[in-house]
Amino acid sequence: MKRHHAVVRITHWVNVIALTIMIGSGLRIFNAYPAFARRGETFCCYPFEHQPIPASLTFGGWLAGARNWHFAMMWVLGINGLVYLAFIYLHGEWRDLVPRRGIVRDAWEMVRFYLTVRKDHPRQGKHNALQRLAYFSMPLVGIMAVVTGIAIWKPVQLAPLTNLLGGYVWARYWHFWSMLLLVALTVGHIFMVFSVDPYSIPSMITGKYRPEWSPEARNARPFVHLLPTHHEPPAGS
Amino acid sequence: MSRRPDRSEDAIRLPSHVAERAGLDRRRFLAAASGALGTLALAACDSMGPRSAKRILMLAESGNEKLERVLFHHSAMDVPRASAKAAGSHFPAYFVSDEVPVWDEAARGAWRLEVSGLVRKPLSLSLTDLAALPRMGYRLDHFCVEGWNAVATRTGVRLADIAKLAGMQPDARYVDFQSFDSDYHESWDIESALHPQTLIVYAQDGHYLNAAWGAPARVYSPVKLGYKNTKYLTKIVFLPERNGGYWSDRGYEWYGGV
Numbered sequence: 001m002k003r004h005h006a007v008v009r010i011t012h013w014v015n016v017i018a019l020t021i022m023i024g025s026g027l028r029i030f031n032a033y034p035a036f037a038r039r040g041e042t043f044c045c046y047p048f049e050h051q052p053i054p055a056s057l058t059f060g061g062w063l064a065g066a067r068n069w070h071f072a073m074m075w076v077l078g079i080n081g082l083v084y085l086a087f088i089y090l091h092g093e094w095r096d097l098v099p100r101r102g103i104v105r106d107a108w109e110m111v112r113f114y115l116t117v118r119k120d121h122p123r124q125g126k127h128n129a130l131q132r133l134a135y136f137s138m139p140l141v142g143i144m145a146v147v148t149g150i151a152i153w154k155p156v157q158l159a160p161l162t163n164l165l166g167g168y169v170w171a172r173y174w175h176f177w178s179m180l181l182l183v184a185l186t187v188g189h190i191f192m193v194f195s196v197d198p199y200s201i202p203s204m205i206t207g208k209y210r211p212e213w214s215p216e217a218r219n220a221r222p223f224v225h226l227l228p229t230h231h232e233p234p235a236g237s
Numbered sequence: 238m239s240r241r242p243d244r245s246e247d248a249i250r251l252p253s254h255v256a257e258r259a260g261l262d263r264r265r266f267l268a269a270a271s272g273a274l275g276t277l278a279l280a281a282c283d284s285m286g287p288r289s290a291k292r293i294l295m296l297a298e299s300g301n302e303k304l305e306r307v308l309f310h311h312s313a314m315d316v317p318r319a320s321a322k323a324a325g326s327h328f329p330a331y332f333v334s335d336e337v338p339v340w341d342e343a344a345r346g347a348w349r350l351e352v353s354g355l356v357r358k359p360l361s362l363s364l365t366d367l368a369a370l371p372r373m374g375y376r377l378d379h380f381c382v383e384g385w386n387a388v389a390t391r392t393g394v395r396l397a398d399i400a401k402l403a404g405m406q407p408d409a410r411y412v413d414f415q416s417f418d419s420d421y422h423e424s425w426d427i428e429s430a431l432h433p434q435t436l437i438v439y440a441q442d443g444h445y446l447n448a449a450w451g452a453p454a455r456v457y458s459p460v461k462l463g464y465k466n467t468k469y470l471t472k473i474v475f476l477p478e479r480n481g482g483y484w485s486d487r488g489y490e491w492y493g494g495v
Contacts, residue, residue, distance in 0.1 A: 021286075032383035039387035040327035064488035069286060071490075072297030086324030155380065156315045156459050156495045157308045167318045168386050170377065176371065 002207030003126075005091065009099025009204055011084040018077040019186070021069055022145075023179055028066035036173050045173065066227060074149065083144055097136050103129050114221045118207045121216045131192075138185055139230075145178035195222035253381035287363035302492040309494065311432055315459035317378045317388045323442060326377075331463075331485065337448045338418040338469045345417075348453050350437070353415075354475035355403030364453050367439055370394040370402070382484075391457050393438035397431045407457040409475035414456045414467035423465045423482030427475075429494065430452045432460050437470065443494065444490055462493040 012171075029234035031052045035042035060066025088094045098107075106129030112118040124126065127135065147161070151171040155162040164172040193200060196215050211217065218225045332338055340348045348365065352360035364372075374392040381387075396412075411422040428433065435458035439446060446452040451468025458466065464484045474480075485491040 029384060033385040035385070038321060038324070039329065039385055039406065040324035041322050059284065059286065062488075064484075065285045067382070067490070068294040068298060068488070069290075071301055072294050073302075075297065154305075154308060154495065157305075157313045159313060159316070167321075170382070172293070172384065198492070210340075 003203040003209035004207055007087045009207060011080050013206055014080045018073050018080060019057060019182065021073045022077055025066040026179055027053045027061040028058035029063060029070060031062045036167055036169055078146055085139060097132055099132060099136060103132065107133055121219045124216055134185055134189060141178055141181045145182065148175035148178055196220050211227040238246065274361055280483040291297045298490055304434045305492055305494045309428055315378050315434060317376055324389055325442060328387050328389055330420045332363065332419050333368040333421050339448050340417060350454060350470060352399060352403045352473045355409035357406065362440060367394055367437065367454060369485040371398055373436055377434065377459045379463060382489065391436055391438045393436035394441035395433060396435045396437055400431065401439060403474055408477050411476040411479045413474040413476055414470060415472040415481050416467045416469040417471050420484045421467060423467050424480040425465060425483060429460050430457065432458055435460055460495055462495055465490060465493040
């Protein structure tokens with residue numbers, strides 16, 4: 001039994017490439033006017049108005065190059081996202097991701113475990129409660145990125161959508177926030193993969209996963225019990 | 238539930254075997270991870286991406302243009318938010334020449350706007366002629382390709398009215414807007430050009446255009462990004478084919494729709 005179906009594995013890595021290019025080119029586009037204020041106005045809610053993003057974090061070389069990449073890669077990101085969502089809906093994987101009753105309490109128990117307040121790893125299914133929340137949020141933030149992106153792409157032809165988001169300035173701001181949220185989720189995800197469950201990386205490539213090396217089995221928190229041999233039995237579980 | 242190595246029957250032979258495997262895996266993970274991060278860092282280092290991607294990007298652009306043309310409707314009007322402040326003197330000036338282009342009457346004679354190409358009756362309009370045509374004034378958003386927007390009141394003549402006056406022929410599918418700002422020009426699809434908010438503008442915020450904003454006349458429509466809206470206008474040419482443009486020829490989208 002593979003831990004992740006081939007469709008999930010492929011869409012995951014396509015998403016890595018598409019999202020990296022979308023964020024890099026998006027930041028390059030942002031740098032052409034690294035502010036949100038309408039000309040002649042000030043903007044309340046962004047403390048770094050007119051401060052460009054470091055060029056090393058951007059992609060596309062110049063505004064037109066970045067726009068060409070952004071408006072091409074948006075199709076890859078969008079179609080890949082739809083394939084993923086359609087697949088997990090039809091194939092049943094959504095059950096591992098949607099929040100269950102008691103998710104908040106379960107997530108709190110995971111936080112307590114990571115903070116070493118709690119000694120034993122909470123019991124879990126395929127994913128722990130924090131993972132479920134993260135992997136459930138990711139597509140939602142992705143949809144937010146797509147919708148806000150369409151709103152600032154066509155603020156006249158699709159004016160009702162742009163107005164719904166508070167107009168062009170605010171839609172642009174929400175588009176920026178959807179990027180920040182995606183980056184935050186991704187950084188957290190990568191940190192946890194490398195510090196808690198590096199054995200899940202092959203599972204996202206070949207699909208193979210050894211349950212006896214799972215974080216729950218190793219009683220692993222970040223950088224603790226990283227190797228299976230370091231395992232100590234959790235007290236009273 | 239999942240097996241715990243130390244409690245299983247394998248407990249005795251697992252440790253060394255597992256440690257070896259785990260060590261290998263960890264090295265492999267680290268190598269793969271640093272490789273992946275290096276690739277991403279290289280790719281993201283303000284580069285334009287692989288040259289071979291150019292054809293795919295152009296394919297995507299032409300696909301996007303088809304979709305944008307389907308989305309385009311004459312009834313979709315720009316209505317700036319009531320709370321939006323007019324940019325006024327904060328409205329950016331923009332031109333490609335080294336200095337602000339100013340029409341030199343002594344050298345070039347009086348400025349006139351020529352309407353030609355696929356028309357039955359070519360026109361040559363003075364500023365007075367333009368001002369005498371049916372006047373439209375709109376408070377409009379301006380969407381710049383850079384991402385900023387600005388609100389200004391634009392006064393002028395609908396291009397649709399000028400097209401009617403000149404007797405535009407049915408095979409005119411494109412319009413080229415040419416200027417005296419060096420070789421600046423941009424060509425449009427006819428649908429966008431005939432949108433009710435597409436104006437040949439001679440006044441902004443109630444005053445005749447100043448030199449920084451494109452005097453004596455410019456094209457302006459909220460359905461196109463700023464760079465498509467040629468300033469310092471001299472010629473409107475109706476064409477059967479598109480004729481590129483200053484920024485469109487330099488890598489920006491030709492359609493540039495909003």
